[in-house]
Amino acid sequence: MTSHTQYDLQSLRLFIVVSELGSLTKAAERVNMTLSAVSKRMAELERSVDCGLLVRLPRGIELTSAGKSLLAHARHVVDRVNRMANEMSDYAIGVRGHVRMWANTSAVVQFLPHDLQVFLSGNPSVKISLEERLSDDIVAAISNSDTDIGIFADNVAAPGIDKAPYRQDKLVLLVPDGHPLAALTRVAFADTLDYEFVGLNEGSSLLARLLAAAFSERRTLKFRIQVSSFDGICRMIEHDLGIGVLPEAAVRAEILAAGLRPVPLTDAWAQRTLWIGTRSRDALSPEAARLFDFMSSGKLA
DSSP: OOOOOOOOHHHHHHHHHHHHHTOHHHHHHHHTOOHHHHHHHHHHHHHHHTSOOEEEETTEEEEOHHHHHHHHHHHHHHHHHHHHHHHHHHHHTTOOEEEEEEEOHHHHHHTHHHHHHHHHHHOTTEEEEEEEOOHHHHHHHHHTTSOSEEEEETTSOOTTOEEEEEEEEEEEEEEETTSTTTTOSOBOGGGGTTSOEEEEOTTOHHHHHHHHHHHHTTOOOOEEEEESSHHHHHHHHHTTSOBEEEEGGGOOHHHHHTTEEEEEBOOGGGEEEEEEEESOGGGSOHHHHHHHHHHTSSOOO
């Protein structure tokens, strides 16, 4: 005989707050409840799962192994419920379709603001929830149905995914005006490897591409600083902390005005394809299918 535990959503939300703050007292203050009420809720939650979730310490709490596992599940459940509530609210005010999209930084910075504006101008009843993520995470999310549509780099494996070319982009070297490479009209990546770089953090497809290119030259890439955004790269280069590689369209006019110069790379890998993918084109909602077809039409410019 199988028993099914009933979980109270409010208790799960409270458990997340307690876990994140590491304190029953701080959680009670955060949610405007009494300490005894919070403690009672946590005790009831522990009884419902029939195991300890929290270790009470003199100054706060720690999660048990079971507590850590429940925290991961609770976050997932609460996130799904919040998404459901948001989508139902959208339908109530006239939104006819909700599309989840994850995209890498290159797509978000260069192309999506324009392309989504054009699509939504012709589809005003559609709502798009866009999240900026790493390409590897995007492919995994597509496979797990955590997103409807994803845009990711061409150097990331995407088995079992319906995909099509979305956009082409070009990588350039960005250097300060007074740098020895600034006078060049184009440069091979191999000729940049004597200098220190500013790059993106671990996990980005662009970082993986640069590391692979350096490896093929039997060289190492010397990173002085790694940051989380293209704007961060530009700011560091502006202060003469290294050179960097980024998409040409990410080099905006204000960056050039700050005394930086883009130098085209001659390497074939500097020409990239961004892919748009979904778990199954035929299984998409009509609204998501329209967006996928629009983005993969080859007519975007």
